[in-house]
Amino acid sequence: MTAQSVKWFWYASPQTFYPVAGVIARWCAAAAAVLCAAGLYIGFFVAPTDAQQGEAYRIIFIHVPAAWMSMFIYVVMAFWAAIGLAFNTRLSHMMASALAPTGALFTFIALWTGSFWGRPTWGTWWVWDARLTSELILLFLYLGFMALQAAIDDRRRAERAGALLAIVGVVNVPIIYYSVQWWNTLHQGASVSLTRAPSMAATMLTGMLIMALAFWMYSIAVTLVRVRCLILENQ
Amino acid sequence: MGGYGLYVWGAYGVTFLLLGVEMALLVKRSRKCSETKT
Amino acid sequence: MLEAARCIVVRDLLVAWRRRSDVATALLFFVIVTSLFPLGIGAEPDLLRLIAPGVIWVAALLSCMLSLGRLFAADHADGTLEQLLLSSAPLGVIAAAKALAHWLVAGVPLVLIAPLIALQYDLPAPLYPVLALSLLLGTPVLSLIGAIGAALTLGLRGGGVLLSLLVLPLYVPVLIMGAGSVEMAAAGLAPDGQLLLLAALLVVAAAFAPWAIAAALRISTE
Numbered sequence: 001m002t003a004q005s006v007k008w009f010w011y012a013s014p015q016t017f018y019p020v021a022g023v024i025a026r027w028c029a030a031a032a033a034v035l036c037a038a039g040l041y042i043g044f045f046v047a048p049t050d051a052q053q054g055e056a057y058r059i060i061f062i063h064v065p066a067a068w069m070s071m072f073i074y075v076v077m078a079f080w081a082a083i084g085l086a087f088n089t090r091l092s093h094m095m096a097s098a099l100a101p102t103g104a105l106f107t108f109i110a111l112w113t114g115s116f117w118g119r120p121t122w123g124t125w126w127v128w129d130a131r132l133t134s135e136l137i138l139l140f141l142y143l144g145f146m147a148l149q150a151a152i153d154d155r156r157r158a159e160r161a162g163a164l165l166a167i168v169g170v171v172n173v174p175i176i177y178y179s180v181q182w183w184n185t186l187h188q189g190a191s192v193s194l195t196r197a198p199s200m201a202a203t204m205l206t207g208m209l210i211m212a213l214a215f216w217m218y219s220i221a222v223t224l225v226r227v228r229c230l231i232l233e234n235q
Numbered sequence: 236m237g238g239y240g241l242y243v244w245g246a247y248g249v250t251f252l253l254l255g256v257e258m259a260l261l262v263k264r265s266r267k268c269s270e271t272k273t
Numbered sequence: 274m275l276e277a278a279r280c281i282v283v284r285d286l287l288v289a290w291r292r293r294s295d296v297a298t299a300l301l302f303f304v305i306v307t308s309l310f311p312l313g314i315g316a317e318p319d320l321l322r323l324i325a326p327g328v329i330w331v332a333a334l335l336s337c338m339l340s341l342g343r344l345f346a347a348d349h350a351d352g353t354l355e356q357l358l359l360s361s362a363p364l365g366v367i368a369a370a371k372a373l374a375h376w377l378v379a380g381v382p383l384v385l386i387a388p389l390i391a392l393q394y395d396l397p398a399p400l401y402p403v404l405a406l407s408l409l410l411g412t413p414v415l416s417l418i419g420a421i422g423a424a425l426t427l428g429l430r431g432g433g434v435l436l437s438l439l440v441l442p443l444y445v446p447v448l449i450m451g452a453g454s455v456e457m458a459a460a461g462l463a464p465d466g467q468l469l470l471l472a473a474l475l476v477v478a479a480a481f482a483p484w485a486i487a488a489a490l491r492i493s494t495e
Contacts, residue, residue, distance in 0.1 A: 056239040059246045066250070085488075105257055109250050116246035120239050140442040147438055151429050160492040161425045165439060168421055168485055172443050175474070179446035186453055218254065225261050232268040 012089045014231045025224035032217035039214050042207035059117040060204075065212035067110040067131075069219060070138060071173075073103035077145075078170035081163035091227075093159035094234075096166060097149060098226035102219050104142035110135055130181040137176055141169045155234060277362035278370035285374030288347070295343065300382050303336035307390045318395050325394035326404065326455035332390075333383050333408060333451075334415065334444050340379040341419040341440070342426075342433045344371060345490070349427055358494060368486035369479070372413075372420045380412030396459075403458040403468075410471040411451040417482035418443050424489035446474060 011017055043061035077099040084092035114132055115125050126132070145162055152158035289296055310328045311321060348354040357367050387408055388401050396404070422440035426432040454467035 054239055056242050058243050062247065062250050102257070105253055109253060112249055113246040116242045120242050137442050137445055140438070144439040144442060147435055148425060151426070151431065151435050157492060157495070161489065164421075164485065164489055164492060165425060168418075168443070171481075172446070175446045176442075179449040179470075183449040183453060186456065222257060222261060225265055229261070229265050229268050232265075 012087075012091050014091050014094070014234075017091055018228055018231050021224040021228050025221045025228070028217045028221035028224070032214050032221055035210055035214035035217060039207055039211035042203060042210060047203045047207050048201060054120075056117060056120040057204075059113050061207050061211050063110060063113040063117055064208055065215045066106045066113060067135065068212055069215045070103060070107035070110050070135065073099050073106065073219060074138060074142070074166075074173065075170060077103060078166045081166040085160065085163045085167070090159075090234075093163060094227050094230045095223070096163060097159065098223045098230060099219075100142055100146050100149075100162075101226070102222050104139060104146065106215070106219070107135060107139040107142055111139065128184070130177070130184040133180045133184070134173075134177045137180070138173065141173070145169070274362050274366055277360065278366050278373075281357075281367060281370040282374045282377070285371065286377060289374075289378040295340070296378055296382065299336050299340045299379055300386060302339055303332050303383060303386065304390065306332040306335060308393070311393075321394045322396060322459070325391060325396045326452040326459070328394070329387055329390055329404065330408075330411075330448050330452040333387070333412065334441065334448060336383060337379055337412065337415045337419060338437050338440065340375065341416075341423045342436060344375050344420055344423040345427050349494070354490070354494060358490065364487035364490065365483040368420065368424075368490065369483035372416045372482065372486065375420065376413045376416040380408075380416055383412060384408045396455075400455055400458050403464050404455050406468060407451045407454045407464075407471060410468060410475055411447045414447050414471075414475050414478045415444060417478040417486075418447075420486045421482060421489055424486050424493055427490070427493040447471070450474065 011020065039061065043058055047058070047061075049055055077096045080092045080095040080099070083089065084096060111132065114135070118127055118132075119125050145165055148165055149158045149162040152161060307328055310324065314320060314324070345354060348357065358364060360367070384405055387404055391401055391404055419436075419440050422436045422443075425439065426436045429435060450467045450471045454464040454471065457467055458464040
């Protein structure tokens with residue numbers, strides 16, 4: 001075993017990770033606050049009004065990053081779950097459990113803001129669009145994961161059962177997405193033209209990317225704080 | 236907000252409210268568990 | 274190895290035969306749910322023909338859920354499951370046999386009774402084979418995926434509701450492809466693509482689900 005891998009396993013011990021997580025969480029929280037302020041400034045004061053959608057398009061500065069995060073967190077959660085099952089490391093399971101509530105929150109935010117964007121733009125609160133529908137099912141997957149872990153009293157079984165469910169879920173997510181997309185083309189009568197802003201101004205893209213970074217930092221900070229709680233509670 | 240105020244503020248307001256609630260709950264939880272364990 | 278699988282299938286079928294009323298209940302549930310829709314929506318023949326594939330498939334999903342909770346519960350309660358875990362046959366094969374037995378008990382009757390429901394919904398006769406074929410290909414997937422959920426929720430309080438929360442989102446592709454194939458045929462298009470996709474789902478589920486079920490059983494019983 002090389003020195004490098006030894007070091008990785010050294011950090012995998014909850015006791016050594018606890019203070020490291022605290023430091024990283026603090027820095028990420030600060031970065032999230034700064035990036036969020038910058039992103040909101042660009043989103044509200046620098047980015048021009050969209051010619052077609054008016055001011056309503058400003059919602060995408062949180063909607064798109066939240067949707068990205070919701071999917072990305074699920075993949076990361078499944079990754080930690082797989083590591084936890086493969087190497088039997090407690091910390092990986094804790095990471096997976098700590099990510100789930102934040103992922104579910106971002107999924108809900110993506111749905112909520114998407115609905116508030118859809119009302120003025122498409123004229124309806126909810127559209128059975130492929131992306132919205134997949135996002136809704138993703139929310140169900142998150143809630144199922146959390147409900148399963150909450151229902152099992154034995155901590156070790158809860159972690160491992162949740163991990164298996166997360167892996168089964170992540171295999172299914174692409175299948176669900178493509179089947180929903182196909183279903184959407186079959187029932188075209190109900191759908192609305194879904195073209196987003198055709199030419200996205202550079203400032204809009206910058207604002208969106210900065211908000212995405214802010215959400216990243218926020219997720220890391222919140223997850224690490226939650227991992228610290230889990231470490232303390234499970235001692 | 237060009238007549239779209241309700242939608243824009245509705246979306247932003249709820250988003251940051253939820254993030255705030257999550258942070259508040261987490262701070263409460265971490266205070267509680269570090270008090271009982273140390 | 275195959276002998277062990279055959280024994281489990283035969284044994285589960287025998288147990289199901291001794292408790293015939295359980296099987297009948299799930300089937301009756303399917304019939305009642307599908308009969309409720311016309312009462313709620315109205316008996317316009319055009320409307321019924323339109324919703325028939327979706328209603329039959331959703332009812333099949335729910336009826337399949339109903340019997341999943343019992344898949345491992347009885348074996349877990351009387352200690353048979355521990356014996357199975359200790360046996361020399363690979364646990365994946367045992368899990369596949371359990372899922373197959375569940376399909377034979379819960380899935381096949383649905384396939385057989387579905388044309389009767391289709392009759393109630395005034396579905397055109399040429400669609401019957403498509404509906405039956407889609408159910409034939411889709412219901413084994415329901416049993417395989419559902420068995421993962423059943424193994425994970427083994428012995429938990431409120432297991433039944435939790436099971437549906439875990440499993441129903443994973444059923445979405447089967448529902449879409451199954452009901453979609455019949456709708457394609459109803460629209461006068463060839464349903465081959467959807468049926469092939471259902472077959473592909475079945476192959477993937479048959480290849481991977483038994484190992485996931487086995488892992489879930491190990492997690493739940495240790």
